[in-house]
Amino acid sequence: MRTIEITSPADAGAGGQRLAGVSLAGREGHWDIAVSGGRIAAIAPSSSRGGGLVLPLMADIHTHLDKTFTAPRMPARATSLFHAIEMMQADAALWDHTDLRQRASRALDRAYRHGTALMRSHVDWYGASPPAAWTVLRDLADEWRARIHLEFASLTPLDLFAEIGETIAREVKAAGGVLGAFIYRNDDLEARLAQVFDLAEKHGLLLDFHVDEGLEVEARGIDAIVAETERRGLAGRVLCGHGCALSVRDPAEVAALLARAGAADVGLTVLPGCNAYLQDAKAGRTPRLRGLAPLHEARAAGLKVMIGSDNVRDAFFPFGDYDLFDAFRGATLLGHLQPEDWLDAVSETPARWMGRSLALAEGGPADFIRLDAEDLIDALSRPRADRTVWRNGRILTDHQGEQT
Known part of the structure; x- marks a missing residue:
């Protein structure tokens, strides 16, 4: 393990520290970062080397906290x-x-200590009354406010909106949440989807859909979402998650759809881990199709593309630890991503979609991740490289409390 230099407080001013000779994701060269009073006092070119790699904190825009850590209770592997x-x-x-x-x-504790600062959790919602998870997560959002900004989105089958949609929308609005629906080959799709958009407009809500999470070419929910977004002019307010069926549809047709989605400013969250695990799953047979939405093509078409953890240790995906950098490692492999070009998909892009920023800047909070690695490729190649998470100029320990 290399020795990473953190110089004495005197080098950065009273009560400060200086991280010398670090690599910064997305910037050439090496840098010194002066930290003082919980903020980044300066970022300056450095003549030093070997100071490690500094990344922005992460934003996990698609999780399921209500389902998490239930895998040990599952009777079998989902097929x-x-x-x-x-x-x-x-x-x-x-x-x-x-x-x-x-x-x-x-x-939340695992995510925080791995370097996640922002999170959105979907919550299953099947009845007129808010589910217990909605109440629990609202309480936890208040408790964790200083550590993780937690948003929550309702997740309701599309066909239930005619019956309980108004009640859900009112509750979501009161909680400052996001309105969501599960869409997959629904009958009367356009009319049912219009009800969801009507509610979003009436109550001033953002939308976040689970859509086309399968490998049937007939799954066209995302087409209807794009059309409705275009018609209503809801640019930057509609997010689609999964889009697995796009991976098996005609490429020219998909390209035309993505061009419209980019022009309409529809966002796309890709969930490589869960979808690669669950799609085309059959016992005793190697999967041929992994259900990976077309990340490269979507970004080239102008969509804001994000990568999320999705399910963690439940029936959908029995692995994971709320380490979004590890999820990014998997996405890099599965999606043939150039890491430097795609790191923003787990940081600044979802952060901005949630109305925030995690960019490192002079005068900003000293919140970042520091890895014992030469660069991003080195960090992705060595999952066990030492990592420290800095929040407000302090290094988090492995236990409750912080290390100064």
Whole structure:
């Protein structure tokens, strides 16, 4: 392990520190970062080398805190998306306040210590009354406010909106949340989707869809979402997650759709880990199709493309630890990504979609991730490279509390 220089307080001014000779993601050369009073006092070119790699904090825009850490309770491995849904709905009988709080708190702590600063969690919602998870997450959002900015989005099957959509929208508005729906080969799709958009406009809500999470070419939910967004002029307010079916549709058709989506400023969240694990899953057979939405083509068409953790240790994906940098490593492999060009997909792009910024800047908060690595390729190549997470100019420890 290399020795990384953190110089004495005198080198950065009273009460400060200076990180010498670091590499900064997205910038050429090496840099000295002066930290004082919990903020970045200066970022200056350095003649030193070997100071490690500094990254911005992460923004995880697609998670499921209500489902998380339930994998040990699952009776079997899911063999399809809908099999996983069935197992999760059965497990939901155990989701009382204590269970939900314990699992979600564990998730938030893991994410925080890995370097996540912003998070959006979807919450399953099937009835007129808010689910217990909604109440628990609202409480946890207040408790974690100084550590993780937590947003929450309702997740309701599209066909239920005619019956309970108005009630959900009012509750979501009151909580400052995001309105969401699950869409997959629904009958009367356009009319049902219009109801969701009507509610979003009426209550001033952002939209976040789970859409076309499968490998049937007939899945065209994203087409209807793009058309409705165009018609209403809701640029920058509509996010689509998954889009697996785009991977098996005619490329020319997909290109035309993505061009419209980019012009309409529809966002796309790609979930490589969960989708690669669950799509085309059959026991005793190697999967041929991984359900990866066309990241490169979407970004080239002007969409804001983001990468999220999605499910962590539940029926949909029994792995993960809320380490978004590790999820980025997997996305880099599965999507053939050039890491420097795509790091913003787990940081600044989702942060800005949530109305915030995680960019490192002089005068800004001393919040960043520091890896014992020469550059981003080195960091991705060595998963066990030492990592320190800095928040307000202090290094987080592995336990509760912080190290100065």
